[in-house]
Amino acid sequence: MLHNFIMIAADTGMRPKEMFNLNWNHIEGLDHARQSRAKEARIRISAFGKGRNPAPLIPKSTVASQLLNIRRIYKFRFGKEPTAEMPVFCNLKGERITTFNKSLNALLDACDLRTDAHGQKFSSYSFRHYYATQALRDPQIDVYKLGTNMRTSVAMIERYYSDVIPEDHAALFRGDHEW
Numbered sequence: 001m002l003h004n005f006i007m008i009a010a011d012t013g014m015r016p017k018e019m020f021n022l023n024w025n026h027i028e029g030l031d032h033a034r035q036s037r038a039k040e041a042r043i044r045i046s047a048f049g050k051g052r053n054p055a056p057l058i059p060k061s062t063v064a065s066q067l068l069n070i071r072r073i074y075k076f077r078f079g080k081e082p083t084a085e086m087p088v089f090c091n092l093k094g095e096r097i098t099t100f101n102k103s104l105n106a107l108l109d110a111c112d113l114r115t116d117a118h119g120q121k122f123s124s125y126s127f128r129h130y131y132a133t134q135a136l137r138d139p140q141i142d143v144y145k146l147g148t149n150m151r152t153s154v155a156m157i158e159r160y161y162s163d164v165i166p167e168d169h170a171a172l173f174r175g176d177h178e179w
Contacts, residue, residue, distance in 0.1 A: 001073070002103045004066045005089060009127030011060040013135070013150045016124040018049035020098050025084035026054065030071075033064035041065070047151060055151040100124060132161050 009019060024030075026046040033041035041064030046054035067088065074082045078094060087096040101124070108114045108122055115121050132150060135141045136157075143157045150157070 001070070001089060001097070002100055002107065004070050004073075005100055005124075006104075006127060007066045008059070008063055009124065010130050011063045011066075012045065012057060013128050013131035014045070014047055014057070015049050015128060016099075018047040019124075020087075020089060020096065021048040022088040023084065024071075024082050024086055024088060027067060027088075030064065030067055034068060043067070050151065057149050057151065129160070132157065136161055 005019065008014070009016070012019075014022075022045070026048065027043055028046075029041070029043040033043055039061050041061045043059060043064050045057050045059055045063075047057055048054050070088060071082065074086075074090070077092065082090075086094070089097040091097055104124060105114070113122060128150070132146065135146050135149075136143070143154050147154045147157050
């Protein structure tokens with residue numbers, strides 16, 4: 001379950017709270033994705049977390065296979081498909097999981113990856129930062145599109161990730177490519 005959590009977090013940019021609030025009825029298009037190839041999966045997630053109302057997001061197509069893995073695990077464990085109101089991330093009793101901190105910290109310690117190069121501790125939130133950084137490296141994704149999909153403001157994107165853009169687009173600014 002931790003593996004699926006990490007992969008979904010890294011490919012959606014969801015906040016940990018949004019992920020732990022995620023129920024199966026918050027995911028549109030998963031049944032269609034079940035019958036299509038992974039790259040063709042088109043799902044939409046309604047994220048509940050920071051605000052009262054759900055905010056839609058479009059995850060990378062790889063998220064469909066992770067969600068389908070979780071459904072298979074659920075069906076294997078409980079002998080039935082989860083209901084629409086069931087949490088996506090649940091424990092062996094079928095109850096909502098509210099944190100992976102203990103497991104994630106143990107994994108990071110085992111890999112000697114507890115802190116980044118600046119001494120900052122990694123956490124579940126680090127996968128949201130990974131998502132934002134990777135998205136900003138794509139020249140087709142601007143801060144406005146990214147802010148909308150991450151359910152945050154352009155100011156927050158610029159505040160936390162402005163150093164990503166100049167470094168990754170240095171070749172453009174140097175003129176290595178024609179304008």
